Amino acid sequence: QKEVEQDPGPLSVPEGAIVSLNCTYSNSAFQYFMWYRQYSRKGPELLMYTYSSGNKEDGRFTAQVDKSSKYISLFIRDSQPSDSATYLCAMSASRRALTFGSGTRLQVQP
Amino acid sequence: EAGVAQSPRYKIIEKRQSVAFWCNPISGHATLYWYQQILGQGPKLLIQFQNNGVVDDSQLPKDRFSAERLKGVDSTLKIQPAKLEDSAVYLCASSLPPGELFFGEGSRLTVL
Numbered sequence: 001q002k003e004v005e006q007d008p009g010p011l012s013v014p015e016g017a018i019v020s021l022n023c024t025y026s027n028s029a030f031q032y033f034m035w036y037r038q039y040s041r042k043g044p045e046l047l048m049y050t051y052s053s054g055n056k057e058d059g060r061f062t063a064q065v066d067k068s069s070k071y072i073s074l075f076i077r078d079s080q081p082s083d084s085a086t087y088l089c090a091m092s093a094s095r096r097a098l099t100f101g102s103g104t105r106l107q108v109q110p
Numbered sequence: 111e112a113g114v115a116q117s118p119r120y121k122i123i124e125k126r127q128s129v130a131f132w133c134n135p136i137s138g139h140a141t142l143y144w145y146q147q148i149l150g151q152g153p154k155l156l157i158q159f160q161n162n163g164v165v166d167d168s169q170l171p172k173d174r175f176s177a178e179r180l181k182g183v184d185s186t187l188k189i190q191p192a193k194l195e196d197s198a199v200y201l202c203a204s205s206l207p208p209g210e211l212f213f214g215e216g217s218r219l220t221v222l
Contacts, residue, residue: 008150034210043114043201043213044153088152090211097143097166098211100152 003027006089006101014109019076023089023101026070030091033065034098035074038086047087048074079108112136114214116202122220128190131217135183135204141165143211144177144187145201153201159185192221 006023013019021035032051036044048063050056050072056063062075072091076083086105090098115134123129135142140161145153156175158165161182170177174193179185189196199218203211 004152006152032210036213041218043203043215045213046210049210090152097155097158098153100145100154102150102152 001026002102003099004089004091004101007104008102010105010107012107012109013079015079015081017079017108019074019079019083019106019108021074021076021087021089021104021106023072023091024070025072025091025099027091027093027099028067028070029093030099031094032092032098033063033072034090035061035063036088036090036100038088038103040085044088079106081108081110084108114202114204114212116200116214116217118217119215120218120220122222123192124222125194126191128188129192129219130189131187131200131202131219133185133187133202133214135185135202136212139204139206139212140182141205142179142185143203143205144185145203145213147199147201147216149198156187156200189219192219194221197221 004025035048038044053067060077064073086103088103089101092098142159144156147153157167159179177187199216201216203213205211
């Protein structure tokens, strides 16, 4: 079993839809949870960063962490064609490198 | 603020040849990482440096891969000899601990 599981998609939605992306994990030592966005032939860029459990909102993006269920989510409201990319969840224990999910490819149709 | 710089962006070699990738992290970032990203997969950690020292190289195939970080700044990742399965994007990242990593654009390797 992988430490971090993520549905690879692809996920195709119409413009304006609410998108829900999810990851599950098995390592209870993970404390830092992140979502990265990766456009084709580019490096990952940080979208959201959450420490421990709870919600965090930034514009159209909301990240949720449920440590009791070992489950994290990213919600994108009013999705735009420019949101079309691969979304990677990532997590780490204190001062350790990030462990990534396999990524979910999102396509937002105009 | 300048980001993480990597070179070359693209490299094509034949199997059994050698290749080296270079990374310059964000100024002041003590921690540097090399990740391997195979097409359709998430990045996988190869090695983590804290200043000059190695923190984690447990997933580095040491029979063919080597990495160094001289003077706690730039880093080089070398593959010798390359295999077909080494075809991937090699991502360098740096951070101020804890957690948040900043990535370069990556070096795309094709092994024929």
